[in-house]
Each structure stands twice: as structure tokens, then as C-alpha cells.
Amino acid sequence: MRVRTGGVTAAKGFEAAGVEAAIKYQNRKDMAVIYSRKPCILAGTFTSNVVKAAPVLWDKKIVEESPFGQAVIVNAGIANACTGKEGYSYCEQTAEAAAGALNVPRDAVLVASTGVIGKQLPMDRIAAGVEKLAKAKADTLDAGTQAAEAIMTTDTHSKQVAVEIDVKGVKVTLGGMSKGSGMIHPNMCTMLAFVTTDAVISKELLTRALKEDVVDTFNMISVDGDTSTNDTLLVMANGMAENEEIKDGTPEYEEFKAALHYINETLAKMMAGDGEGATALLEAKVIGAATREEARILSKSVVCSSLTKAAVYGHDANFGRMICALGYSGVSFDPEKVDLFFESKAGRIQVCKDGIATDYSEEEASRILSEPEVTILADMKMGNETAAAWGCDLTYDYVKINADYRS
């Protein structure tokens, strides 16, 4: 596996664009397209929220029922959630418009929206945006970047990643982009993330690879504990690498899964680190757990703790809050066995041994917590399972952004 530049246009046959459509924002790109020259196998996971936005309902149907997908139309600014039948009809109309503009079947068009809940989409501007996107789309890496920028809301930077693998001498590429920094606590997948690949692989195997991987990547990040109505992760595979089909139980499948994992984990961590108002990417690593699932629950409980997040913001080695978060996670363990460490580029320090504070230096601990990437490592001494979860610190800016999000 080799990391390379680019995002959704890195793989063969994929085009993209980002344009200004004035959906809610002015003077910035707010609509994007991903288009594949050939029809794609689709896999997807969606929000587990009972309240599902209209585009989620549309995409679930397409992923489950359509043989292929060929384009995704994304808008930022309005989420098209809590919009009833009218909102759903706008998904149909968007797909209809894209089908015409891109010359693909209507049921090969996916849609995704992000932004404020409870407002209807301005359909005339969406339709105009689709026309612009169809004209602007290109297979350059820059076109992928434009798309990644267009789907941002409160993100401070765009997020994309790409890797290459060899499948029996044939180069296969995977690329992805994502957005999201508020309302991030994905349960089935994340806010909006799109992965493209030119691999030849069956829908069944692609779906399985995706579902197995999201539990350790997108489902392990949290910015604020709020699971969005719009969480969507789509993977499109157009087969244009013309590799020998990737089959279950082969080294090639393992390599493909590792590449997909890299894409997913990278995008997930980018989202966590760019959480609303964040100054640091917070990683909670749990080792020595009795089961994998318990390791996941424990690590996620730490990155979700408001008090832990505020302590990280203050560079305050208030480890009791992390022990406390482990304790209310729902997982049973022996508090008198837990070891706790802080790690970052600035070093590593043990703050708690067998459940009791060590005689650590507050100054050094604070220095370690002052880095832009900070790890809290807990050794439960219950078994051999590990997991990691990612979040960010809780800051004044998180409150500021969310106290006047809609203004």
C-alpha cells in the first residue's frame, strides 16, 4: 500500500467538481458532484438515527435496489432533514436533474445534504447547481479537491486521502473525501464520506469489507455525542483498474481491506481533529481489555466525556475524569488495576498506576497535553484486546459556533 496525493478523483475514471450554488452560503462552493465514467458497484452505511434525512432514505434505496450507481450530488448548507414528503421529492428531482445533465439513469444518482435541519432545499438553485457541476466536472486531482471543499460546513479545512495497492501486478487505487465537524457521533457511519475505487470487486465483498471496517473507524469518532440525521458513507467501485477480481480469503482481499481501513481511519481522524472549535485531536487507546467490544466502549467513553475534553483543552492532567469516564462506560473492570498514560510528540507519562495517582510531574503532563495530537492510553489489565477512539477537545469556540450556528 502506498499513500498518494488526491481524493475521490485519484482512482481511474472518476471525475468531480465543486461549484457555487448559493444554497445557503454566499460566495463559496456549496455543491459537489462525484461522477464515474463507468457504472459503479455501491456499498453504503447510514445513520442509525430514527430520524433519517430525506437523502439518507433515497440513498439507502439506491444502494439496496439499484444494480449500479454513477454519480453523487452533494449540497452543503441545508440538510433536507425533517422535511417530509416535500423534502423527499427534492431528492427525486435532484436525481432527475443529474440524470439529464450527466446522461445516466435516475436510479444511478445518489444525493447527500448537510447543514441546518428543518428547511426545504431551494430546488431551482439545486437544479442550476447540477447543471454547473455537470459542465465543471473533471478527472484532475484538483477537481477532487474542489469537491472536498464544496461539501464543508463548519469544517476548517477539506479532507481527502488516497492510496494505491497492487492486485497481481495491476495498480488499484482508492480515494476518499469527507466533511463534518459538528453533530458527529456516528453510529452506523459518519456525517458525509465518499470513497471511490477503480477496483474490480463484488458488491457483496465490498459491502462486507465496509461494514467490518466502520466499527473501528467512523464509528469510533465523536465530536459532541450527537448522532446526525444525515450520516452517510458511500463507497463506489467502477472496476476500471481491470484487475483480476478481488476474492474473499485471498492476500489481495487483505490488502484491499487494509487500504480501505487506511482511507476510513484517515478520514475519520481528520474529522475528529477538525471537530467544531477543536484545538487538538484526542485519541483514547484502550489496551488489555477482556473483549474487543469492551475495548471499543471504554475508549469511546473517554473521547465522549465533556470533562475529559475540557481538561485536554486546558492542558490539565486531570486524569480522574478519564478514570471516571472508563467507570461509567458500562463495562465492568477492576478499578484497582487500571494504569493510565498520556502520550504525544512531547513524550509519555504515567499518571495512574493500579488505579492510584503516580507521583508524576504536573508540568510535564501539561506539556504533553499541549500538543495538537494527544493520546490517553488506558491499560485495563483484563485481557489482550485493544481499541482506539478519536475525538477532540471542548473549547469556547465549540460553544460559540453552536450557539449561533444558523445566524
Next chain:
Amino acid sequence: MRVRTGGVTAAKGFEAAGVEAAIKYQNRKDMAVIYSRKPCILAGTFTSNVVKAAPVLWDKKIVEESPFGQAVIVNAGIANACTGKEGYSYCEQTAEAAAGALNVPRDAVLVASTGVIGKQLPMDRIAAGVEKLAKAKADTLDAGTQAAEAIMTTDTHSKQVAVEIDVKGVKVTLGGMSKGSGMIHPNMCTMLAFVTTDAVISKELLTRALKEDVVDTFNMISVDGDTSTNDTLLVMANGMAENEEIKDGTPEYEEFKAALHYINETLAKMMAGDGEGATALLEAKVIGAATREEARILSKSVVCSSLTKAAVYGHDANFGRMICALGYSGVSFDPEKVDLFFESKAGRIQVCKDGIATDYSEEEASRILSEPEVTILADMKMGNETAAAWGCDLTYDYVKINADYRS
């Protein structure tokens, strides 16, 4: 039931005091005692956190094994959590000191601590504080107020309440005090709350009344989703009202339960409204739920949502966040049936009907959300069950307080 002034010293035979002991804070009261002239029946609920502070372990043992309790020693500043065997021995020593100073059995002394986790108590100062408390204790209402003030940490005001009921012509009094505004998301009970009563009632019935009531009171508040290691709720009944014993299945028991409920709900709401940095008490009321438990889960999900809390702080009628919080609560419902209202002293407004935004006035909604007590009312139209949960808004000050709590 009549609401009256006072707190833990309102009921007959109870004394209290609050003194300066310099445990961590300087120049403020930081230790309190509640003392009963006669031995008391005890009931208690404690944190469900796997990591239990030493005083929680001590008190659980006393409540379960001792026939009676007669005094509670509380300190603020250091939580005596994650302190191992040494920390537990300080509970024993505190009980020992209080037993001597108050002339009661050691196993009739309960202890409670609140503050920073991971530090050991300064036992010399605790012992000196106990001596001061023993001398200062009095049965006046003011003494109760002193105690309520001494147990505060980041609280902005002390919290107490008292009521009277008639049991076959005999006046029975209940009073209580509590503290806590951070690390509040009680699962078994709240941070620290103490209820005293002069009622004659059996331990079994008192325990049952308490356990039935906490699920609708203390367990329904959340400031930040962090369940403390120290949550403790103690009820002491000394029987000095000399009423005919309150028996199960009688109108007197119903009256007693109503009084206990009033005390618990009042203290719980006081804590929620005084959440760290809060500018508003946030109530989430759910009606029309299929089951009581689902109503509880739904309402609690709304008061726990960071995005909802930030919106309330910004007086922003961003109802999508509340619908979203209902949706990820884990309860199944039909999103296209939900009605949502905002209520406060300033009025009432419907912002969502059958899952879709109404044509409400943003200005009026914002005015309603600007009051110090705000209710979000959701009608699920699934059945007839209701519940309420209480929290507060999320503010800059919450972050400020918790980013440098220990300094």
C-alpha cells in the same frame, strides 16, 4: 404537603454545621456535619460508576450493614476517589474522629467527599474540621444553611428545601440539601444530596420509596453526561415526629412519597439549573410515549445533547437538534408524527408538527428561549406515557470552569 423554609435541620432532632477546614479551598466553609440526636434509619443510593470513591464504598457498607446512622461528615475540595486503600482508611479515620467528637458509634458515621479526583485527604485538617463541626453544630435553620454552603464546589448558590406533611394529625417534616453542578449525570443518584426526616417509617419502606423516586428525579438530570465516582444520596429518618408508623398501602405513605418526591425533584432541578456555567434550567418533557421508560430515555436524550444545550444558550430555535436527539436516543418512533413546542414564562410556541417545521416566528421562539427556565415539549403520539428530564445550557463558562478546574 406544605413547603416551608429550611433544609436538613427542618425536621425534629437534626443539627448541622458548616466550618472552614482548609481542605483545598481557603477562606470558605468546606466541611459540614449533619447530626441527629437519635439514631436514624438509613436509605441510600450511590453512583453506578465502576470506579467508586472511597466514601461511597464506606457509606454503602454502613447503609447496608449498620442498624442505624447518626451523623454525616462531608468535605468539599477533594473527592477521595482513585485513592486506594489509603483513601479508604481516611474514611475509617474520619468516622473514628466523628464518633469520638459526637459520642456516637463509629459505624453510625457516614462520610461524603466532593472535589478533585486522585488526591489524598489531608487527614490532620479533616480531624481538626470534625472537632470544629462537633462544637459548631446546632438545630437552627441557619445551621442547615451553613452546612449547605460548606458542601458547594463550583455551585453558585447553596441548595436546600423542606416540606411538612400530616400523618394522622402529627406533623412530619422532611428537609434536604444537595450540591453539584459539574460531573452531573447521575445514574443511581446524584452528586451529593442529603435528606433528613423525623418520620417514623421502616427501613424497608423508606428504601423502597427512595428507589422508586430517584428514577424520576435525580436520575433525570444531566449537566454534562459524566457520571461521577462520588454520587451519593442519603436519607436519614430519626422517628422523632413520633407519628404512627407510616405503612405501605396507606394514604399516609402516598403523602410521604409525594413529600419525598417534592424534596428530590426540587433538589435535582436546583442542581440542573446551577449546572456549571449555566444561564438557564432546561427541561425536556416528553408526552405521548409508548412506555414510561421510553419517555424517560427520550427526554434525557434531549437534555444531554450538546448541540441542543448550545442552541438554548444562543436562544436559537434550532429544533432540528432536538428532533435529532430524540432520534438517536435508541427509542423507536415515527418521526413523521412528532410535535415539538418551546415553553417558558414568555409563552409557548409550536415549532414542529408531524415532524416538519411549522411556520413559526423565529423572533418569538427566541424570546421564549431567553428565559431562565425553558421547556422543550415533545409529543411522540405513540401512547400516553410522560417523563421529564432537566439539564442546562452549554456555555463558554462551562468550558472555562472545566478547562482550569484544578487551578
